[in-house]
Amino acid sequence: MTAPLDLDYLRRAPKVLLHDHLDGGLRPGTVAELAAECGYTELPAETADELATWFREAADSGSLELYLETFAHTVAVMQTPVGLRRVARECAEDLAADGVVYAEVRFAPEQHLESGLSLDEVVEHVLAGFREGEESARAQGREIRIGCLLTAMRHAARSREIAELTVRFRDRGVVGFDIAGAEAGYPPSRHLDAFEYMRTCNAHFTIHAGEAFGLPSIHEAIAFCGTDRLGHGVRITDDITVGPDGEMTLGLLANYVRDKRIPLELCPSSNVQTGAVANLEEHPFDLLARLRFRVTVNTDNRLMSDTTMSREMLALVNTFGYGWSDLERFTINAMKSAFIPFDQRLALIDEVIKPGYAVLIG
Numbered sequence: 001m002t003a004p005l006d007l008d009y010l011r012r013a014p015k016v017l018l019h020d021h022l023d024g025g026l027r028p029g030t031v032a033e034l035a036a037e038c039g040y041t042e043l044p045a046e047t048a049d050e051l052a053t054w055f056r057e058a059a060d061s062g063s064l065e066l067y068l069e070t071f072a073h074t075v076a077v078m079q080t081p082v083g084l085r086r087v088a089r090e091c092a093e094d095l096a097a098d099g100v101v102y103a104e105v106r107f108a109p110e111q112h113l114e115s116g117l118s119l120d121e122v123v124e125h126v127l128a129g130f131r132e133g134e135e136s137a138r139a140q141g142r143e144i145r146i147g148c149l150l151t152a153m154r155h156a157a158r159s160r161e162i163a164e165l166t167v168r169f170r171d172r173g174v175v176g177f178d179i180a181g182a183e184a185g186y187p188p189s190r191h192l193d194a195f196e197y198m199r200t201c202n203a204h205f206t207i208h209a210g211e212a213f214g215l216p217s218i219h220e221a222i223a224f225c226g227t228d229r230l231g232h233g234v235r236i237t238d239d240i241t242v243g244p245d246g247e248m249t250l251g252l253l254a255n256y257v258r259d260k261r262i263p264l265e266l267c268p269s270s271n272v273q274t275g276a277v278a279n280l281e282e283h284p285f286d287l288l289a290r291l292r293f294r295v296t297v298n299t300d301n302r303l304m305s306d307t308t309m310s311r312e313m314l315a316l317v318n319t320f321g322y323g324w325s326d327l328e329r330f331t332i333n334a335m336k337s338a339f340i341p342f343d344q345r346l347a348l349i350d351e352v353i354k355p356g357y358a359v360l361i362g
């Protein structure tokens with residue numbers, strides 16, 4: 001018998017998450033406790049409940065720039081070994097509790113140097129936290145694997161350094177590189193040397209592109225930088241026209257993205273909050289899914305969107321009427337697009353994802 005498609009069963013479904021920011025996924029209570037421990041006095045609210053509401057409402061800004069301002073408070077409490085480790089451990093625990101079996105979690109090491117840690121030390125503490133979280137999840141019967149992505153901030157000038165840091169840690173749990181931050185005015189090609197370095201090292205990267213800025217950003221990310229995946233990429237719809245009879249025509253760039261199976265790391269709730277799309281009903285997720293782009297479901301920032309992978313999937317189910325087989329397809333899309341070796345991706349698909357959905361599909 002097919003399992004009901006509700007939050008409870010969605011949590012049991014094996015899920016794969018490719019786009020989740022470590023500094024956008026803290027537990028509200030942890031923000032409050034770490035602030036008290038490290039003497040950060042600028043928090044906009046005191047209790048966990050008040051903070052949860054504040055982050056969600058402040059991020060509901062309709063602009064990526066205003067949305068990003070909320071990160072000042074989370075980054076502020078992630079400056080010490082204790083803070084970094086705890087946030088990473090809890091991230092792994094929370095994702096595992098939600099039924100995520102594989103996640104790539106990203107953060108920008110250059111934003112965590114205020115108490116004198118080196119870039120390498122910051123990464124070491126975060127990786128140690130992930131390993132602790134994986135172990136405590138395992139002790140509770142939940143298997144999760146976390147790969148770490150290192151992000152460079154696109155308005156800054158440290159991308160080459162962060163790319164080198166990524167490659168230095170490639171055998172210790174860092175699986176790829178990314179650029180993030182305000183998109184308008186900071187094209188991906190500003191960081192060409194970092195991407196060239198990554199390609200020289202046969203290393204993987206994704207680029208936030210096509211979120212707050214349109215096709216030129218996506219074109220640069222692919223044609224100039226050679227990105228493996230697109231962070232968001234929703235604006236690829238600017239290159240798709242839907243005729244009066246519903247006939248869809250893809251432009252050269254949209255065709256290229258689809259033909260090359262370039263994965264789209266779509267983040268439905270986040271896109272509504274930053275104003276990339278007006279509401280979930282108008283989100284192009286379904287259009288792209290029906291056109292068979294390689295769509296994946298992601299959280300982006302669980303704290304700012306007050307969300308989880310299960311809730312993002314439920315929102316899509318309620319909006320577009322998806323069934324378990326659709327969710328399995330999106331999950332396999334994500335697993336195929338991960339930055340870990342092919343044989344390991346295949347093992348997770350065959351041994352964890354397919355059997356997990358088979359039980360739910362009945």
Ligand SMILES: O=c1[nH]cnc2c1ncn2[C@H]1C[C@H](O)[C@@H](CO)O1
Pocket residue numbers: 021022023024064068071075106107108111151180181182208211270300301
């Ligand atoms: O959706 C996003 N677009 C661009 N930048 C983002 C997004 N979500 C988080 N960031 C930024 C803020 C964080 O401090 C940084 C590293 O995780 O990445």
Ligand SMILES: [Zn+2]
Pocket residue numbers: 019021180208231300
């Ligand atoms: Zn993001």
